[in-house]
Structures are given as structure tokens and as C-alpha cells.
Amino acid sequence: xxxxxxxxxIQNALxxxxxxxxxxxxxxxxxxxxxxxxxxxxxxxxxxxxxxxRIAIATxxxxxxxxxxxxxxxxxxxxxDSLLTASNTFPNAQTAIRQNNEWFVSKAGFDIDEIPxxxxxxxxxxTPARSVITxxxxxxxxIAIPILINDATRYQFVGVVPTDELQRTLSxxxxxxxxxxxxxxxxxxxxxxxLSRRVSEPLHNVSEAAQRIAFGDLTIQIxxxxxxxxxNIADTFNFMTKSLQNRIAREARFGAVVSHExxxxxxxxxxxxxxxxxxxxxLPKKAxxxxxxxxxxxxxxxxxxxxxxEISRYESGTVQANLEELAIQPLLNALLNRDQRAHIQxxxxxxxxxxxxxxxxxxxxxxxxxxxxxxxxxxxxxxxxRIEESDKQIIIHFDDAxxxxxxxxxxxxxxxxxxxxxxxxxxxxxxxxxxxxEHANIMGGDLTVVKSPDGGARFSLFLRRPEDLS
Amino acid sequence: xxxxxxxxxxxxVISAALEIEGYVVHQFSDGESAVAEIAQVEPDVAIxxxxxxxINGLEVVxxxxxMTYAPLVILTxxxxxxxxxxxxxxxxxxxxSKPIANKELAARIRxxxxxxxxxxxxxxxxxxxxxxxxxxxxxxREASIDGELIELTNTEFLVxxxxxxxxxxxxxRQDLLEKVWGYDYLGDSRLIxxxxxxxxxxxxxxxxxxxLITVRGHGFKLAK
Numbered sequence: 001x002x003x004x005x006x007x008x009x010i011q012n013a014l015x016x017x018x019x020x021x022x023x024x025x026x027x028x029x030x031x032x033x034x035x036x037x038x039x040x041x042x043x044x045x046x047x048x049x050x051x052x053x054r055i056a057i058a059t060x061x062x063x064x065x066x067x068x069x070x071x072x073x074x075x076x077x078x079x080x081d082s083l084l085t086a087s088n089t090f091p092n093a094q095t096a097i098r099q100n101n102e103w104f105v106s107k108a109g110f111d112i113d114e115i116p117x118x119x120x121x122x123x124x125x126x127t128p129a130r131s132v133i134t135x136x137x138x139x140x141x142x143i144a145i146p147i148l149i150n151d152a153t154r155y156q157f158v159g160v161v162p163t164d165e166l167q168r169t170l171s172x173x174x175x176x177x178x179x180x181x182x183x184x185x186x187x188x189x190x191x192x193x194x195l196s197r198r199v200s201e202p203l204h205n206v207s208e209a210a211q212r213i214a215f216g217d218l219t220i221q222i223x224x225x226x227x228x229x230x231x232n233i234a235d236t237f238n239f240m241t242k243s244l245q246n247r248i249a250r251e252a253r254f255g256a257v258v259s260h261e262x263x264x265x266x267x268x269x270x271x272x273x274x275x276x277x278x279x280x281x282x283l284p285k286k287a288x289x290x291x292x293x294x295x296x297x298x299x300x301x302x303x304x305x306x307x308x309x310e311i312s313r314y315e316s317g318t319v320q321a322n323l324e325e326l327a328i329q330p331l332l333n334a335l336l337n338r339d340q341r342a343h344i345q346x347x348x349x350x351x352x353x354x355x356x357x358x359x360x361x362x363x364x365x366x367x368x369x370x371x372x373x374x375x376x377x378x379x380x381x382x383x384x385x386r387i388e389e390s391d392k393q394i395i396i397h398f399d400d401a402x403x404x405x406x407x408x409x410x411x412x413x414x415x416x417x418x419x420x421x422x423x424x425x426x427x428x429x430x431x432x433x434x435x436x437x438e439h440a441n442i443m444g445g446d447l448t449v450v451k452s453p454d455g456g457a458r459f460s461l462f463l464r465r466p467e468d469l470s
Numbered sequence: 471x472x473x474x475x476x477x478x479x480x481x482x483v484i485s486a487a488l489e490i491e492g493y494v495v496h497q498f499s500d501g502e503s504a505v506a507e508i509a510q511v512e513p514d515v516a517i518x519x520x521x522x523x524x525i526n527g528l529e530v531v532x533x534x535x536x537m538t539y540a541p542l543v544i545l546t547x548x549x550x551x552x553x554x555x556x557x558x559x560x561x562x563x564x565x566x567s568k569p570i571a572n573k574e575l576a577a578r579i580r581x582x583x584x585x586x587x588x589x590x591x592x593x594x595x596x597x598x599x600x601x602x603x604x605x606x607x608x609x610x611r612e613a614s615i616d617g618e619l620i621e622l623t624n625t626e627f628l629v630x631x632x633x634x635x636x637x638x639x640x641x642x643r644q645d646l647l648e649k650v651w652g653y654d655y656l657g658d659s660r661l662i663x664x665x666x667x668x669x670x671x672x673x674x675x676x677x678x679x680x681x682l683i684t685v686r687g688h689g690f691k692l693a694k
Contacts (some may be wrong), residue, residue: 082471260521263547264477267569271483274572302569324659326643327687334644356687361659466686 005214007205012207020280024189024195031188032181032324039177047170051132054166060141061266062159065095069157070147080104094135097147098156111136115158123156132163139163197217202230206237218245218317252316261311266305270390291452307431311416321360321442325466328394329385335368336385344382350389354466356395357463363439367447370432378402378420383454393445394463402456405449413449471579472513474524475496475545479588480568484517487572488579501525505533513540515582517566519548520546526559535561537626541582545570558664563625564651565658581652585628599634601692604678606634615676622672625650629665633682633692640683640691666690 057090072083084095084106095106103112114136119129123144130143140162147155202225209220218241224234273294280288313319329348336342348355375382379402386397405413412418414437419430433447440447444464452458471493478499485495496511498504501522508516516534516565520527542668544557566578599606604687607611608631613620622630628650632641643675646662647653670682683691 031531258548263478263568267547268477268479268483270569271480271487271572275483277484278487278572322660324663325687330642330644 001432009211019200020193020196023192023199025192027192027195028185028189031191032185035181035184039181043170043174043177046173050166050169051163054161054163055132057128058141058163061093061144061161062095062157065093065159066145066147066157069097070094070149070155073149073155093162094160096158096160098158109136110160112158115142115144115160120156120158124156126154135160135161135162139167148220173213198227199230199282201225202227202234204232206321209237209241213241213244218248228290248316251312252318255309255312255316259305259312262305266298266302266348269294270302304429304431307429307435310435311431311438314435314442319438319442321363321444323358323360323443325356326359326361326364328359328396328463331359331361331364332368332387332396333384335365339369339372341372341382344389345384347384348387350387350394355387355394355465357465358444359463360439360443363443367436367461369438370436371461374432375400375402379456383452383456389465392465394465396461396463397452398459398461399452399454400456401452401454404451404455405457410449414447430449471495472498472504472508472511472516472518474501474504474517474527475519476500476610480519483572484575487575491576491580493579493678499525501530501533505530508534513538513653514578515541515543517543517545517579518562520544520557528553528560530564531557535623539622539627541624543582548552552615555660555664558660561623561668563623563665563672564601564661578652585650585652599631601634601637602678602681604634604673608630615673618676620672620676622669626672629662630669633690637692640685642689642690643691645690646689662690 068081072078073080080097080099083102084097096110096112097104105112114133116131116133119131119142123146126146126148128143128145130141131195133140133142135142139158142158144156144158147157149155169217202222205222209222212220220241221238222234224231224238231299273291276283276287276291277295280291283291319421329346329350334347336344336346372382375398379400381400382398383401384397384399386399388395388397409420413420414433416434419431419433437447440461440463445462445464448460450460471488473481473485473488473495475484476499481499485497487634488495493647496507496508496513501518502524504516504518505525511550514560516538518527518530522530523535525533527544527546531544535542537651541563544554545568546554546557546565547568556584557565564578564582566575594622599608603616604613604616606627611627613622613627613630629646632646636645641649643659647659651661651664666684673679681692682694683693685691
């Protein structure tokens with residue numbers, strides 16, 4: 001696979017992941033914000049309401065107690081310290097009373113210093129006061145009420161009402177709201193995930209389909225999702241592949257017609273030229289010159305036409321390989337002998353002398369002929385042919401000792417119509433290597449070029465080994 | 471020799487080239503007239519263009535295959551189209567790609583005819599070949615199993631002859647292409663595959679199943 005394409009694929013995957021992550025994060029943030037703000041508001045309203053309620057109740061309880069205490073002092077039947085125990089009319093509440101700077105408390109351990117100084121001062125001046133305090137590490141409300149007997153004797157009555165059950169209610173509410181925030185955030189994230197999936201899945205399908213099209217599969221159609229927006233994308237995409245398919249089919253038909261229309265007259269011209277050639281002894285010298293020119297040009301025309309037809313067939317994707325399992329070394333030997341090139345060294349370093357590859361013999365011959373004739377034209381011929389093998393492939397190196405192929409040309413040498421500038425003197429279409437590489441690809445292999453150990457260029461033909469033999 | 475080609479200039483040029491070589495060429499511009507007259511002509515070889523008006527070359531091959539043992543050679547502008555495979559399946563023995571040099575055409579026809587003329591074997595030893603209950607007589611051009619004759623085209627006969635000659639060894643594809651088709655280089659192996667396929671069918675019909683074995687990466691042999 002092309003490394004650029006691989007990069008694109010990875011980039012694609014990253015982008016897709018980011019989209020999803022973004023959606024998840026966005027969902028999470030939105031849900032979190034809404035839930036957090038709502039919860040905070042609920043909590044504050046509830047807290048202030050419940051606290052005020054509690055203060056009001058506590059205040060009325062303490063004031064009732066203070067009136068009872070005042071009545072008892074007025075009656076004068078009960079000493080102050082036992083009075084407080086009796087006035088302790090609601091559970092957990094504690095009271096204290098001061099007469100002439102002496103504090104009497106309802107319960108041992110009531111530390112009067114825990115009552116804030118301000119409210120003590122206020123009540124001493126005759127003003128009722130209250131404050132939310134911490135009493136023995138517990139939350140409580142302290143309420144101070146002045147008691148006046150006969151407009152003369154002043155007492156200060158303090159009631160401390162614990163509010164820990166209010167705190168428990170509030171902290172329970174807090175926990176419930178917090179759990180609500182967490183669950184809605186997770187829910188939001190899930191919604192984001194689900195939404196992104198719903199959107200990205202059809203897009204993912206489209207990109208996958210586009211990749212398959214890039215590799216030449218035009219039969220692909222993507223399933224139409226129900227959402228109108230996404231359906232549009234899918235429909236447009238399917239329409240695009242259909243018209244591409246039609247266009248390629250049209251081009252293939254065009255190619256077939258053109259090649260047939262050109263080949264028929266060329267066959268006649270070739271035959272007629274050959275006929276003339278066979279009668280050259282009976283013709284004047286100038287006529288034989290014409291025959292030679294015709295002969296040469298017709299052959300050149302034929303070669304170019306065949307190359308063009310071949311490349312157009314590859315481009316339209318109508319080529320099918322006729323693969324068979326062939327032993328490579330005997331095949332190369334036969335070709336070398338046929339072309340009187342037995343002097344080219346054939347070095348087989350594969351483990352078995354009959355390494356078998358999947359080969360289309362006709363295309364293999366064309367690759368061989370192309371590489372051999374290129375080496376003849378540009379590098380004084382091949383220096384050696386080397387056979388190697390790997391687990392899954394047989395590799396044939398066509399090495400020469402010529403000037404080699406420069407790095408900047410390596411990348412474009414297989415492009416259609418590419419011709420090295422210094423080689424413009426040699427006749428050729430610049431399609432030979434393109435077709436050879438296509439041939440290699442259609443056989444499931446590849447054709448590459450690197451530097452040869454003999455100093456020149458090395459064209460390496462990779463061929464697939466049959467799977468059960470590799 | 472029979473030539474079916476609708477393009478008059480190609481037909482005339484090919485005829486002229488073959489006539490120079492000394493062959494008698496019966497020219498036809500369409501399949502129908504050729505099919506009608508093949509019994510009279512009794513050609514040693516038939517050259518058939520694939521694209522013909524009326525019934526096409528493929529149909530012509532199908533129709534005349536049962537009427538003659540002679541090699542049927544397809545002439546096509548498309549060397550590796552499905553049409554060629556279909557024609558080989560239908561019983562064609564070889565194919566030529568357009569455009570073709572006259573010399574190459576003449577050489578191919580010569581090679582085909584040389585191998586198809588009696589005694590059908592360049593081996594001076596013309597005694598019968600035997601494999602299991604299969605007997606093949608190059609002299610009489612006959613193959614039989616348990617005395618029962620097998621109908622074989624000339625090409626099928628030559629493939630079988632070569633396989634029996636070297637049995638129990640295997641014949642490489644290259645050997646077969648050289649000995650049967652006269653290709654002095656690597657020809658199209660689809661030619662062999664199709665003949666082997668047809669031969670297997672005919673041998674199996676006469677009870678000789680699974681004896682024509684493919685040797686991977688090499689060729690074929692007659693063995694159990």
C-alpha cells in the first residue's frame with residue numbers, strides 16, 4: 001500500500017476519533033453545566049428556606065420557654081437551676097439563664113463561652129438576638145431573650161437549639177443533587193457519543209467506500225440512512241459511483257472500438273507491406289527503400305498501438321490475469337535461450353531450484369522483454385538476473401552495470417509517458433515500464449527499481465508464491 | 471485451407487501470402503457460407519476471424535468442430551479477451567493476434583500442418599502406445615479404450631500422443647506447446663489447459679478418470 005495513503009488513513013482515523021471525542025466532551029459539558037447550575041439553585045433555595053423555617057420554629061420554641069421561665073421566676077417557687085431543667089421542653093435543646101452575671105445552665109457541660117459575645121452583649125442591653133453557631137462541634141441556633149421581672153430585675157435567657165437534623169437533610173439533598181449532576185453528565189456524554197456515532201457512521205461508510213473506489217472497485221454502493229441530510233450524502237455518493245462506472249464502461253467500449261478499428265487497417269497494411277517485401281527482388285531500388293520505411297514505421301505504429309490499448313485497458317480496469325503456477329528458473333532459462341541471451345548470468349539463490357510463482361506467462365514474457373530491451377538500449381545489456389525468495393514471494397532482480405537511475409527519476413520512472421530526457425533519441429512511447437508494473441501488479445506482485453549491486457539499475461520483479469507452497 | 475474473414479483487404483492479403491507459400495486458400499467473407507461449404511472443401515486447417523457479420527467466429531467454431539478434425543485457428547484483434555477463451559473452449563486449437571506478419575502467419579500454418587499430416591508423428595517408430603487399457607496408434611491415427619474408439623481432434627490426439635510417449639514422466643507445458651503447436655518459444659498456456667480439459671472429459675467418458683494429472687509448476691502426466 002502506498003505510504004501516503006496509509007498516512008491519510010491514520011489521519012482519517014484520528015480525525016474521526018477527535019470528532020467523536022469532541023461530541024462526547026460537548027455532551028458532557030452541556031449536561032454538566034445545566035445540571036450543576038440547576039442543582040446549585042435548588043440547593044440554595046432549599047437551604048435558605050429550610051434554615052429560615054428552622055430558625056422560626058426554634059425562635060418560637062425558645063420564646064415560649066423564656067415566657068415559662070419568666071412566669072416561674074415571677075412566681076418565685078422554684079430555684080433558678082432546677083427551673084431550667086423544667087424549661088427544657090424540647091429534645092436536645094439546652095438553655096441557660098444569667099442573673100447578676102451568674103449563669104445557670106440546663107445541663108452540665110454547657111459552656112457559655114460558646115455563645116457568641118455579640119448576642120450576649122445585645123441581650124444584656126435588653127435586645128433579643130440570635131445567631132447560627134457551632135455548639136460542641138454540632139451546628140445549632142443560639143437565641144437570646146431578655147427577661148424583665150417587675151421592670152427591675154433583669155435576666156438573660158439563652159436557648160440553644162441543635163440543627164444537626166437540618167444539616168443531615170441538607171447534606172442528603174446535596175448528595176442527591178450531586179449524584180444527579182454526575183448522572184446527567186454521563187448521560188450527556190452518552191448522548192454526544194450516540195449522536196456522533198449516528199453522524200459519523202454514515203460518513204465513515206462514505207470514506208470507506210471512497211477508499212475502495214480509489215482501489216478500483218466501482219461496484220460499491222452505500223446503504224442509505226434514514227436521516228434526510230445523511231441520505232443526501234449517500235445518494236450523491238451512489239450517484240457519483242454509478243456515473244463513474246458508466247463513464248469507465250464508455251471509455252472501455254471506446255478503447256475496444258478504436259483498437260479494433262485501428263487494428264483491422266493495420267493488419268491489412270502490415271500484410272500488404274510484407275507481401276511487397278517478399279517481392280522486393282522484382283522491384284526497383286527506390287521502391288524497396290519505401291518498403292523498408294513502411295516496414296519500420298508499421299512495426300513502430302503497431303508497438304505503440306498495442307501499448308496504448310494495453311494501458312487504456314488497465315485504466316478502465318478490464319484486465320484479468322491468467323495466473324498459473326510456474327517454476328521460475330526454467331521459465332527464465334527458456335526465455336534467455338529463446339532470445340539468444342544465454343550469456344546473461346542467471347543466479348538462483350532460492351532454496352529450491354524450482355521455486356514456483358503465480359505467473360501470467362504472456363505478461364511475464366512482456367515484462368522480461370521490456371526489461372531486457374531497456375537494459376540493451378540504456379545500459380549495454382543486463383549484467384545478471386538474480387532469483388531470490390521470501391516467505392510469500394519470489395523476487396527476480398534484473399541487474400545492469402549502466403549509469404543507473406537517479407533518485408529523482410526513481411519515483412516517476414513508472415509513470416505513463418515518462419521518458420528520461422537523455423533518452424529522447426531512442427524511439428519509444430514511455431509506456432513500457434508502466435505496463436510492466438501494471439502486469440506485475442495484476443499478477444499480485446510488484447515491480448520496483450533500486451541501485452544494482454553491479455553498479456547500474458536493478459529492476460526487481462516481485463511475484464506471489466502459491467499460498468499452500470509459501 | 472479455409473479462411474473466413476470479413477475485411478476484404480485483410481482476406482486478400484492473407485490469401486496472397488499463403489498462396490505464395492503454395493497453399494490453396496478457400497476464402498469466405500461470412501460464417502454461414504463457410505459452414506455450408508466446409509464438407510466440400512475438407513480443409514487441412516481453418517483460419518477464422520472472431521468478429522464476423524451474421525454468425526460470429528465463436529459460433530462458427532462450435533458448428534464446424536464436430537464436422538472436422540482439422541485444426542481451427544482463431545484470428546483476433548484481442549489476444550487475451552474472453553472471446554479467445556470462449557473460442558478455445560468451443561474447440562479452437564490455436565489463435566493468431568492481429569496484426570500478424572505474413573512470415574509469422576506462414577510459419578504458424580506450416581507448423582500446424584506439419585504436425586497434423588500423417589503419420590502424425592515425427593518419431594520414426596510408429597508402433598502403438600499403451601497406457602493401462604488405452605491404446606494409441608499414430609499410424610492409423612486412432613485412440614481406443616478396450617477396443618472402443620475415442621473421437622479426438624488432431625490437436626487432442628497430438629497432446630495425448632505426447633503424454634503417452636513420455637509416460638510415466640511428465641511433459642512440461644513448454645514441451646507440449648513445442649511438440650503439438652510448434653511454438654519454438656513459450657506460447658499461451660491457455661491453449662494446453664483447454665486441450666487437457668477436453669481430453670480429460672473424453673477419457674473419463676470411456677472410464678479412464680483422474681489419470682491425466684497436473685504437475686504443479688511443471689506440466690502434465692499420465693499416471694494414477
